[in-house]
Structure formats: C-alpha cells, structure tokens
Amino acid sequence: MVAAWPAFAAGADVKESAPTRLSIAAAADLKFALDDLIKEFEGKYPATKVNVTYGSSGNFFAQFQSGAPFDLFFSADIDYPRKLAEKGLGTDDVFLYAIGRIVVWVLKDSPVAVDKLGIKSLLEPSVRKIAVANPEHAPYGRAAVAAMKALNVYDQVASRLVYGENIAQTAQFVQSGAADVGILALSLAVAPQMRDAGRFWQVPLDAYPQMKQGGIILKSSRNLEMARAFRDFILGDHGREVLKHYGFYLPEK
Secondary structure (H helix, E strand, O other): OOOOOOOOOOOOOOOOOOOEEEEEEEEHHHHHHHHHHHHHHHHHOOOEEEEEEEEOHHHHHHHHHOOOOOOEEEEOOOHHHHHHHHOOOEEEEEEEEEEEOEEEEEEOOOOOOHHHHHHHHHHOOOOOOEEEEOOOOOHHHHHHHHHHHHOOOHHHHHHHEEEEOOHHHHHHHHHHOOOOEEEEEHHHHOOHHHHOOEEEEEOOHHHOOOEEEEEEEEOOOOOHHHHHHHHHHHHOHHHHHHHHHOOOEOOOO
C-alpha cells in the first residue's frame, strides 16, 4: 500500500509558519531587566517573537480601555491591573511580580555629595532642576512626590521639578544634564547602562507607599497560551533572579 503524502502541488514553495507574536506593554522601570528576559524567552521558544512597548503605567491603562491590542501588561502599580480586572478587561488572575524602590541619582561628576546628603541633595544651591516622573500617570512620580513630602523638602523644591513622561525619560533628563538631580527607579540606577555613569542614594522605604508592581494577561490577547508561558517565565525562579539582579525586591511566593 502506498503511503499517503501531503498534497503539495509539484514545484510549490513550502512556506515556514509565521512566528507567534506576543505584544507586551510594560512599565519603563522594567526596560533593562525585561530586555534580558525576552532574549532568553525567545531562545527557549524560537517560534515566538516578543514585541515590548515601554511607557507609563497610567497611560497604558487609559489605552487599554480604548481597546489597545496587547497580550500582557506589566505595571509599576498593581492597582492598574486590578482595575482592568474589575472592568472585565483581563484574563486569569492579577499577578504580583516585584516591589519597586526609588533613589536620588546624580551624574558621577556632579558636585552634589548624594551619598552623604541623601534627600537634602535636592536643596543644594547647584541644583536648579530636579527630574521626576509625572505623578499624574507614572507610579514612580507619585512615589517621588510622597517621599519628598514625607522627608520635608517638597515645598522648598516644587518650583524646580521637571517632569518626565515616564521613569525612563526622567532618567534621560539627568543623564543628559537637562536636570541636575533625578528621583529614579533603583532598577534603572543599577543597570549596566547607568551604573557607571552616576551615583545614588536609596530613599528609605518608609518614606513612600510600598510600590507593588503587578500584571495581567489582557482579554484582547490573541496568544493566550504563549502569554501564560511568558508570565510563568517571569514569575519563575530564573525570572525572579534576574529581577532581583536589577534591583527589584521580590514578593514572597
């Protein structure tokens, strides 16, 4: 009996199946950690291509309510995924992946002795502009404002604040010299791309509300199985180690 073969026309080109595309919206503080993890995930799942857009969590939240087509959302404030779940825009449970921290950061050649002065660095005469993320929609901006108020410097420096659209743009302001000091995410300050360029002081945890960072798989996902695989990869032991390496504190399992 002759074995049945697939019915390909003679001479027809056999096309490889298109890769699975996973679209992720992520808080800008994840930039360096997530870039590393995506490379490893794509190595593990070579038929999958991950596209990630970084920005402010509040702006993403607004976009999702207008139908922005993403598979996964990693927020710097777990309240945004929770609100999406309440609105029926999520699939599966909201997950907690990290706890963020903030630092006062200056360029390496800055005259400001940030390690000795701490939050008082913002009061130095040489500091004309202080970069923070926009508290209207960026969780790191809200944390920065809360810390400045708790540590009794906000009223003295409010007129010198300049706002980045997200925490990554805020970091660029200080790196470029457009601002003299910035209140940034620890995850950016310890990344190789910034670690050797500056100096920083960690803001005490009791000076601002705990920054629980969470995510959700979105109802609009067209690749639910792969979205779950990526979520589990981030929450797994190796993903947690990479997040820890980049300065994130880890929630208890």
